[in-house]
Amino acid sequence: MAGAQRDSAFLNIPYDPSYEEHFLAYIAGVAAFGLDPRATLELTGGERRLDRIFKLIADCRYSFHDLSLVELDRSSPATPRFNMPFELGLVVGWQTASPSIHDWFVFESSRHRLQKSLSDLNGTDPFIYGPSADGILREIRNALARHDVQPTATQMRSIFEEVQEYASSLIREEKGAPSLFEARPFAELVVAARRSAEVWVPGLLRP
């Protein structure tokens, strides 16, 4: 798509309270590389949701797909989470149709799980990050590189910690809606991550 924003990265991740720390790690890690994280959390308005999701994907140059929580959810009726693999399928189709304008990365917490949960992707090496948010930062560093200034592990960790602290202040401020998985908190976290990245990786600032 001609209008793809080359500095945007689509985050296809679970919106689950147990996943909050990982969610913040993706925001911080992607921001450290000079990319703006985007997610379906932003989608509002009357247009059909699927159309808006596809538009958002097509607007992004990169996408990160975390399939670690493709499992039965806790609330009744217990159903598998199909959204993440479905959105990955949309991206794969999109990238196959226009190969030069989108790069996608599959993230998993455990090795060999993807072969079982989504064997159609055999031959694709997922980025295995293990149990911690630090693993996500490490694997983003393995997936992306910059020629001008490469964010270091320490810088990424510092940005992540500052975003975590900002998230805590946001939750304190928003007593009525303490979830980070909503449009406004997400937008603010992205701005906070960008500011923190500006401070920690000053070499990447525009002249």
Add this chain to the structure above:
Amino acid sequence: MRTPVIVDTPYPTVWQTAKKMGVSKKRTLEIIKIVDEIHARREKKRKEDRALARVKRLKTA
């Protein structure tokens, strides 16, 4: 071994990101202030911890 994908886009400014995310100028200023305060607090603590560690090292030497 996998080769990383090269990101070659210019780094967006906080104002460009805020505009893209639909965050108002007023709120962006507030966010910048909060993040800068967090950063300053953490830097101060880091310096204090470093100084403490130095004193400890000197005492044990």
